[in-house]
Amino acid sequence: MGVGAxxxxxxxxxxxxxxxxxxxxxxxxxxxELADGRLQGVVSSGSDIGRVYVSSxxxxxxxxxxxxxxxxxxxxxxxxxxxxxxxxVAEAVLQYGAERVARGLAVDPPDGEPxxxxxxxxMTATRPVKDDSSAAAQVFSRFLRHLAYLELAxxxxxxxxxxxxxxxxxxx
Amino acid sequence: MRGDLLADPVxxxxxxxxxxxxxxxxxxAGLLRPGAAQAAAVxxxxxxxxxxxxxxxxxxxxxxxxxxxxGEDHFVALAAARSALLGSVHDALAQRIxxxxxxxxxxxxxxxxxxxxxxxxxxxGPEHGANLLAAARSWLCDLARSGWRGIDHExxxxxxxxxxxxxxxxxxxxxxxxxxGFAAELAASCPGATLERVPxxxxxDLWSRGLLLxxxxxxxxxxxxxxxxxxxxxxxxxxxxxxxxxxxxxxVFEPADGGAPRLVRAGVSAPKPDTVVGAGxxxxxxxxxSLLGAVSEGRSMELDAMPVTAEGDLxxxxxxxxxxxxxxxxxxxxxxxxxxxxxxxxxxxRHPVRIAVPVLLEGYAAxxxxxxxxxxxxxxxxxxxxxxxxxxxxxxxxxxxxxxACVGLLRWDAGEFLLQPLAVETTVRxxxxxxxxxxWAGGTTDKAGVRAEKAATDAVAVLRERAGRLLRK
Numbered sequence: 001m002g003v004g005a006x007x008x009x010x011x012x013x014x015x016x017x018x019x020x021x022x023x024x025x026x027x028x029x030x031x032x033e034l035a036d037g038r039l040q041g042v043v044s045s046g047s048d049i050g051r052v053y054v055s056s057x058x059x060x061x062x063x064x065x066x067x068x069x070x071x072x073x074x075x076x077x078x079x080x081x082x083x084x085x086x087x088x089v090a091e092a093v094l095q096y097g098a099e100r101v102a103r104g105l106a107v108d109p110p111d112g113e114p115x116x117x118x119x120x121x122x123m124t125a126t127r128p129v130k131d132d133s134s135a136a137a138q139v140f141s142r143f144l145r146h147l148a149y150l151e152l153a154x155x156x157x158x159x160x161x162x163x164x165x166x167x168x169x170x171x172x
Numbered sequence: 173m174r175g176d177l178l179a180d181p182v183x184x185x186x187x188x189x190x191x192x193x194x195x196x197x198x199x200x201a202g203l204l205r206p207g208a209a210q211a212a213a214v215x216x217x218x219x220x221x222x223x224x225x226x227x228x229x230x231x232x233x234x235x236x237x238x239x240x241x242x243g244e245d246h247f248v249a250l251a252a253a254r255s256a257l258l259g260s261v262h263d264a265l266a267q268r269i270x271x272x273x274x275x276x277x278x279x280x281x282x283x284x285x286x287x288x289x290x291x292x293x294x295x296x297g298p299e300h301g302a303n304l305l306a307a308a309r310s311w312l313c314d315l316a317r318s319g320w321r322g323i324d325h326e327x328x329x330x331x332x333x334x335x336x337x338x339x340x341x342x343x344x345x346x347x348x349x350x351x352x353g354f355a356a357e358l359a360a361s362c363p364g365a366t367l368e369r370v371p372x373x374x375x376x377d378l379w380s381r382g383l384l385l386x387x388x389x390x391x392x393x394x395x396x397x398x399x400x401x402x403x404x405x406x407x408x409x410x411x412x413x414x415x416x417x418x419x420x421x422x423x424v425f426e427p428a429d430g431g432a433p434r435l436v437r438a439g440v441s442a443p444k445p446d447t448v449v450g451a452g453x454x455x456x457x458x459x460x461x462s463l464l465g466a467v468s469e470g471r472s473m474e475l476d477a478m479p480v481t482a483e484g485d486l487x488x489x490x491x492x493x494x495x496x497x498x499x500x501x502x503x504x505x506x507x508x509x510x511x512x513x514x515x516x517x518x519x520x521x522r523h524p525v526r527i528a529v530p531v532l533l534e535g536y537a538a539x540x541x542x543x544x545x546x547x548x549x550x551x552x553x554x555x556x557x558x559x560x561x562x563x564x565x566x567x568x569x570x571x572x573x574x575x576x577a578c579v580g581l582l583r584w585d586a587g588e589f590l591l592q593p594l595a596v597e598t599t600v601r602x603x604x605x606x607x608x609x610x611x612w613a614g615g616t617t618d619k620a621g622v623r624a625e626k627a628a629t630d631a632v633a634v635l636r637e638r639a640g641r642l643l644r645k
Contacts, residue, residue: 012586015371026634147639154442154460156488161350162411162418
C-alpha cells in the first residue's frame with residue numbers, strides 16, 4: 001500500500017480521468033463508444049433514413065459485426081470491414097482521439113502518430129474474422145438509452161456532487 | 173486577501189488526511205481478502221474517529237472489514253467515518269479562508285431555519301425509490317470488495333440499470349448523476365488490473381459519497397423559505413461529466429427589506445448525451461433559467477419570493493424573477509462582496525471539494541511556470557486553475573495571465589489552495605476590458621461563439637431526429 005507516497009494526481013479529488021468527447025458531426029455516425037471490450041456504435045444508412053447499422057469491432061481479436069437494426073446482416077461485412085465499420089473507426093478517432101481508440105481496441109499503433117487509416121489497416125492486416133455472437137441488440141439498446149438522455153428535463157435544485165466533476169480544457 | 177494565510181500549514185490537516193489516504197489505499201486492492209496493511213488502514217480510520225459518536229459503529233465495521241467479512245452496513249459506517257474526517261478538513265480550510273478573506277463567518281444566526289439542526293432533510297418517512305437505493309448500495313459494496321484493481325466490465329455495468337431507473341425521477345437525480353459519472357470513469361478504466369495509475373482519493377470520495385447517499389433522507393435539501401430582493405451575479409461555474417452538466421451562478425443577494433447582503437448560488441443542471449459538448453451545454457440549460465441570459469447581458473435580476481435552501485442555493489423559478497438594471501460583476505465584487513455573508517454548509521456536504529468561495533483579487537503579479545499559472549499575492553504564490561475555465565466562452569488562460577483584476581472562486585485540492593477564475597479585467601489599448609467565463613451562457617454574437625452554437629445545434633438536431641425515428645417504435 002503506497003501510504004504516504006501518493007502523487008498529487010492520486011491525492012486530487014478532482015483528478016481528470018477521462019477527457020471529454022471532442023465535438024464531431026453526428027449525421028453519419030450518431031453513436032460510438034468504447035465499451036464492453038469493443039468499439040461499437042450505430043451508423044446511419046446512406047440510402048434509407050429509417051435504417052441504421054449496428055457495427056462493432058472487438059478488442060484484441062478485431063472480430064467484427066455489422067447488421068441493421070432489424071437484424072439483417074450487412075452485405076458488405078462478409079470477409080472484411082464494411083464501409084460502416086470503417087466509418088465507425090473514423091468517427092471514434094474524431095471523438096476520442098486515435099490514441100484512446102488504439103488503447104481501447106488493443107491495436108499496436110504503427111510507426112508514428114496513429115490515425116483512423118493506420119488503425120484500420122493494422123486491424124485488417126491481421127485478417128480478423130466475423131463475430132457471430134453479435135451484440136447488436138445490446139448495442140442498439142445502449143444507443144436508445146443514450147438518446148433518452150435528451151428527453152430528461154433540466155432541474156434547478158442543486159446537485160452538490162457535481163463539484164467532483166469540473167470541466168477540463170484538455171482534449172482527447 | 174492575505175496570501176500568507178493560504179500558504180501557511182493548517183494544524184492537524186496532515187494527520188487527518190493520512191488516515192484518509194491509508195483507508196483509500198485499502199480500497200485500491202479491495203476488501204474481499206484484506207492483507208495486514210489493509211487491516212491496519214481500516215483500523216486506523218476507526219481510531220481517527222474514536223472520540224466521536226461514530227466510534228462504536230466504526231470500530232465494529234473496521235473489525236469485520238479487516239476479517240474480509242464486512243456487510244453493507246459496515247461499509248456505510250466506514251464511508252461515514254471517512255466523510256467525517258474530510259468534514260473536519262473542510263471546516264479547518266473554510267475557517268482559514270474566512271481569515272484570509274476577512275469575511276464575516278457563516279451566518280448561522282441569520283437563518284432561523286438552520287439554527288436548529290433538527291430541521292431534518294425533507295423525507296423522514298420511507299423515501300420513494302428505496303429499492304433503487306438498495307440496488308445502488310449493493311453495487312457500491314461489490315466495488316469495495318473487488319477494489320479498483322479488481323474492476324471489470326461485468327461489475328461496472330451493474331450500475332447501468334440502477335442509473336437508468338433513477339434518472340427520470342427528479343427526486344433521485346442527485347444520486348443518479350453521481351453514480352452515472354462514477355460508473356463511466358470506472359468503465360473507461362477497465363480492466364483495473366492493467367491501470368497505470370489509480371485516482372485513489374477521487375474514487376474513494378465518489379464511492380463514499382455514493383454510499384452515504386443510499387441512506388434514505390440523505391439527499392434532501394433543507395428549505396429556508398424564500399427571498400425577495402436584488403440578485404447581482406458574480407460569475408458562472410460549470411461542472412460536467414460525460415452525461416451531465418451543471419451551471420452555478422455565484423451572486424450577491426440584497427434583500428428588499430434592507431437586511432445584510434448574502435452570498436447565494438443559483439444552479440441548473442441536465443443529463444446529456446456525451447456528444448453534446450461546448451456551447452451545447454449552454455443550449456440545454458438556457459431555456460430552464462433566465463438568469464443565464466441576464467449574466468450574458470451583464471444585468472441584475474429582481475427576485476420575488478424565490479425559494480432558497482438553508483445552504484444558500486436558490487431553487488430557480490423563472491416565474492419569480494425578472495430582468496433588472498445593468499450590473500457589472502466587478503463593481504459588485506468591489507462594493508458588495510466583502511460584506512456578504514455565506515450560508516452554512518450542510519453537515520453531509522462538508523468536504524474540501526465543496527469549497528468555492530467568491531473572491532476579488534487585484535494588484536497581483538501573474539507568473540507562468542512549467543506547472544501552470546500563479547498569482548503572486550505579496551510574495552506568496554496562489555495557483556490558478558485555468559483548466560476549469562469552460563471551453564465555450566471567451567475567457568482563456570492567456571487572458572487570465574495578462575489580467576490585473578480577477579473575480580474567482582477560492583478552492584482547495586490535493587494539498588493546496590487554488591483560484592478558479594470566473595472573470596478578469598485586462599488592459600487593451602489603454603482601456604480596461606472585462607472578460608467573463610460565462611459570457612456565452614445566454615447566447616453570443618462572438619464569431620467563434622456563433623460557430624460553436626451552430627455545431628451544437630446541429631448535433632442535437634441529429635440526435636433528436638434519430639430519437640424521433642427510432643426511440644418510440
